[in-house]
Amino acid sequence: MWLRGLGIALLVWIPAALHAESVERRCRAPELRDGYFLPLNESYPHESEITYGCDTGFKPIVEGWWARSICRNGVWVKEPQCVEEKACLPPDIPNAENEKKSKDWYENGSEIQFECKAGYSFNKPNNTARCIDGTWISVSDCVERPSACGRPPKIPNAVVLQNQHQELFDEYSKAVYYCKDGFLTEDEERMKIVRCIFGNWTAGPTCTPSTRLGTKVTEPSYIPIDNCGSHPLVPNGEPLVHRSDQLKYTCNRYYKLVGPEIVRCRSDLTWSELPTCKENYCLLRNGAYEELILTKDEYILNNEKKEFECLSDKYLFKNYAMVRCIDQELHVSECCNRAQINLRMC
Ligand SMILES: *[C@@H]1O[C@H](CO)[C@@H](O)[C@H](O)[C@H]1NC(C)=O
Ligand SMILES: *[C@@H]1O[C@H](CO)[C@@H](O)[C@H](O)[C@H]1NC(C)=O
Numbered sequence: 001m002w003l004r005g006l007g008i009a010l011l012v013w014i015p016a017a018l019h020a021e022s023v024e025r026r027c028r029a030p031e032l033r034d035g036y037f038l039p040l041n042e043s044y045p046h047e048s049e050i051t052y053g054c055d056t057g058f059k060p061i062v063e064g065w066w067a068r069s070i071c072r073n074g075v076w077v078k079e080p081q082c083v084e085e086k087a088c089l090p091p092d093i094p095n096a097e098n099e100k101k102s103k104d105w106y107e108n109g110s111e112i113q114f115e116c117k118a119g120y121s122f123n124k125p126n127n128t129a130r131c132i133d134g135t136w137i138s139v140s141d142c143v144e145r146p147s148a149c150g151r152p153p154k155i156p157n158a159v160v161l162q163n164q165h166q167e168l169f170d171e172y173s174k175a176v177y178y179c180k181d182g183f184l185t186e187d188e189e190r191m192k193i194v195r196c197i198f199g200n201w202t203a204g205p206t207c208t209p210s211t212r213l214g215t216k217v218t219e220p221s222y223i224p225i226d227n228c229g230s231h232p233l234v235p236n237g238e239p240l241v242h243r244s245d246q247l248k249y250t251c252n253r254y255y256k257l258v259g260p261e262i263v264r265c266r267s268d269l270t271w272s273e274l275p276t277c278k279e280n281y282c283l284l285r286n287g288a289y290e291e292l293i294l295t296k297d298e299y300i301l302n303n304e305k306k307e308f309e310c311l312s313d314k315y316l317f318k319n320y321a322m323v324r325c326i327d328q329e330l331h332v333s334e335c336c337n338r339a340q341i342n343l344r345m346c
């Protein structure tokens with residue numbers, strides 16, 4: 001188990017090292033007004049952390065009286081910032097649709113309009129919240145609608161298609177049950193739509209093993225990816241949500257995708273076939289070719305070439321060699337000077 005873990009760690013580590021030079025930039029010390037931070041330095045490496053606090057009468061723009069920020073490729077996440085105590089942080093009103101890309105903070109006295117989540121409504125006819133001395137005060141609250149439904153009930157051999165996980169559903173909203181592979185509803189369909197009617201869902205399907213081998217059963221049956229849970233890990237690859245029922249894998253630089261690019265969730269809640277990310281580079285080790293001047297290991301993508309300087313020849317011309325990566329094998333040319341190369345003498 002330990003060895004296997006190590007293998008994966010190595011696989012994952014290699015691309016991280018490859019990216020190190022291009023992506024992982026250092027952060028400069030933050031410009032923090034009305035506050036202080038530790039440790040002090042002029043610059044900070046990628047992934048390093050600082051902790052900050054604010055002067056009297058001020059607070060960080062995240063919950064708590066102190067906060068941390070992490071350096072991610074040259075940017076502090078979140079940028080350290082101290083605001084007046086009487087300012088408000090973005091609202092977190094229970095059961096409301098709290099805006100996701102709202103402002104970092106709001107001045108004392110500012111007002112916002114908010115909406116309730118599905119299944120909830122205001123108990124007073126006013127959807128305004130006001131920032132007063134650091135706290136959001138709202139006239140009305142989001143309360144459960146009596147006509148709302150909870151989650152559709154569990155039914156054997158079926159799943160519910162749902163794009164986001166929600167606890168409550170407004171009246172008249174729809175949900176779709178899907179029978180698992182080889183099972184059909186009482187109407188010999190793969191799926192059945194139910195509706196929320198004043199606090200109750202209409203009857204769901206009864207999924208029973210299908211006796212017929214009709215066309216409906218042999219259709220490939222894929223369902224939204226949320227039903228299959230967390231996205232499967234492909235070493236050196238990255239899943240992107242392509243559509244609500246498809247993941248699209250891309251491989252990290254220096255790796256090549258082999259197998260299906262699109263991965264889907266089957267109605268039996270398993271993932272369709274996964275691709276793999278195969279190495280697609282040659283490694284030119286520092287020191288492996290004595291005549292080349294290298295300062296570090298170099299990676300060359302398949303079908304690409306890179307020129308390297310060689311040790312100077314006896315006439316003290318600069319010499320160069322071309323290194324090609326073909327089918328993951330290195331091909332290193334002779335060392336020649338520019339004149340020889342231009343005259344195609346080598
Ligand atoms: C500042 O950063 C350098 C390089 O990362 C490190 O060697 C040094 O110890 C740091 N100084 C402080 C005060 O943390
Ligand atoms: C914040 O705003 C409220 C309402 O506008 C006001 O009554 C209060 O005095 C303000 N607080 C401060 C500290 O200025």
Ligand SMILES: *[C@@H]1O[C@H](CO)[C@@H](O)[C@H](O)[C@H]1NC(C)=O
Binds near residue numbers: 127129130
């Ligand atoms: C709603 O509440 C806000 C904040 O308390 C208040 O300023 C506003 O006048 C109210 N609106 C109505 C229509 O009652």
Ligand SMILES: *[C@@H]1O[C@H](CO)[C@@H](O)[C@H](O)[C@H]1NC(C)=O
Binds near residue numbers: 198199200
């Ligand atoms: C939902 O259905 C149950 C049983 O069928 C019933 O007892 C209940 O009153 C219904 N709820 C509402 C809000 O109509």
